[in-house]
Structures are given as C-alpha cells and as structure tokens.
Amino acid sequence: MKNYKKYYIIPALPEEVYLALTVPTTILLWSGEEAVMSVEPGSEFSMWDGSIEGKNLEFVEGKKIVQQWYFGEQE
Template structure:
C-alpha cells in the first residue's frame, strides 16, 4: 500500500473551494458527470458513475475534508485528507491519500491529477 501527497493551488478562497468539493451541483459541474454527494458526516458518495466512491468522515467548513475512499472489499481503508489554506493567490490545497493499492497507484494518481484536480482547477480558472 502506498501514500500519495500533493499540493494544488486554486485562485479562489478556501470557502469557495470547500463548497465546490461538497455540493453535488458544483461537483457535477467540475467533473462533467453525475455525482451523488451529501455534505454530512457518515454519508456515502459517488463521482463519475462510481469510479470514486466513499464515505465522509470529517467535514470542517473551509478548512478540512476527511473521507474514506473504497478500493475494494479486501483492502485496508484508504483515507483521503484535504486541508485548505488561504494564501496570497487564493487557496493552497494539501491532498493526502493513504493505503492506495500498489498495483493501482500510478494509474490512480494520474487520474487524480488529470481529472479530479484538473477538473477542479478548470472550474476556478479565471476568464
């Protein structure tokens, strides 16, 4: 099992980034696909028709999102921790995900960068 950690920058406030990541309608806009998401601890969610599924563990408005993402029945829980920090240009987002199966790591992290965070960055790009 591997851990992935990366920082991303967004030209928006931490509160705006948080809302984009926790409101179903916003998630659908930046993913371009159906999303099932309820901003509630314990609620399960699904993005991209089930490509990413999990459960909310902790939600701290504008500051932190902690989720469990499912990789399969027989793997250890994969915990995603997203911390939002205000900076001069908007928001610095710290993403940490633990227990990514080794055989999925390269493809999964490439998808995170291109689709998950790429879509979110496109959502906030200034015209």
Template sequence: MKDYKKYYHISASPQDIYAAITNPATIQLWTGEAAEMSTEVGSEFSLWEGSIVGRNLEFDEGKKIVQQWYFDGQEEQSIVTIKLHPDKHGTSVELRHINIPDEAYNDIVEGWNNVYFGSIAEFYEGF
C-alpha cells in the first residue's frame, strides 16, 4: 500500500472547486460524463461510468471533502482527503490519498494529475 500527497493550484475559488467535486451537474461539465454524487455523509458515489466508486465520509462546505475509494479485494480503507485553501490566485488544493494498492498506484497518480485535477484546472481556465 502506498500514500500520495500533492498540492494543486487552480484559478477558481474554493467554493467553485468544492462544487466541481461535489455537485453532479458541475462534475458532468468538466468530465463529460454523468456522475452519481451527493453531499450526504455516508452516500456512495460513482464517477467516469464507475471507474471511481466509493463512499462520502465527511464534508466541510468549501473547505474539505473526505471519501473512501473502493478497490477490488482491498481490506484496508483507501481514504481521499481534499482540503481547499484560498490563495491570491484562486485555490490551493491539498490532496492526500492513503492506502492505494501498489498495483494501482501509478494509474491513480496519473489520474489525479492529468484527469481529475488537470481537467478541473483546464475547465476553470476557460472562464
């Protein structure tokens, strides 16, 4: 199991980034795919036609999201914590993803950088 931590800088407010991660309509705008998402603690979510699935554990509106991501056959919980910090250029996003299965690590890191936060950054650059 591996852990990953990284900061991303996105030219949008923490509220906008929070909506991009938690609002199904906004998620669909930057992913191009329908999403199942709710800000109800304990609700399950699905992104990219089920490529990413899990359970929502904690929300602090505009500031923090904590999720459990599911991996087949994994006993330990893989936890994603996203903290949103306002800065003078928009938002500093602090990502921490723990207990990533070794065999999935490289794909997960690439996904965070290029698909997930890369797509959100590109989406907000257009405004």
C-alpha cells in the first residue's frame, strides 16, 4: 500500500476544526450526510454513505487527527 499525506491550512481555530471532523452531528451539519465517527483509536469511520471509510489511528483533542483512509475495494 502506498502512503499519501495531505496537509491543509484551514482558517479556523484548531478546536473548531477538530469538533467539525470528529462529532457526527457536526459532520452532518456541514456535509449534509450522516457519518459514523468515534474518537477511539482503532475505531472505523464512514462518511458520505460509505464513499469515504477508514480507521482512526490517533487523536489529540482539539489539535490532531490521524486516520487511515480506504479507497475503493482496499482494506
């Protein structure tokens, strides 16, 4: 499996971005779709009816999210 890293600068407070990407009800507000999300390392996540899926690897509350994303049939 190839590794791919992407970094973004988002004009918002880190705490706001963290909540927007980790709380299912907040994800629903900005994406318009239900999401399966947990801040438990090792848990699976799913967004946009399974179009984006992966595994949560590491969280530092309000600061850091590390995930492994699955593309297509890859697991």
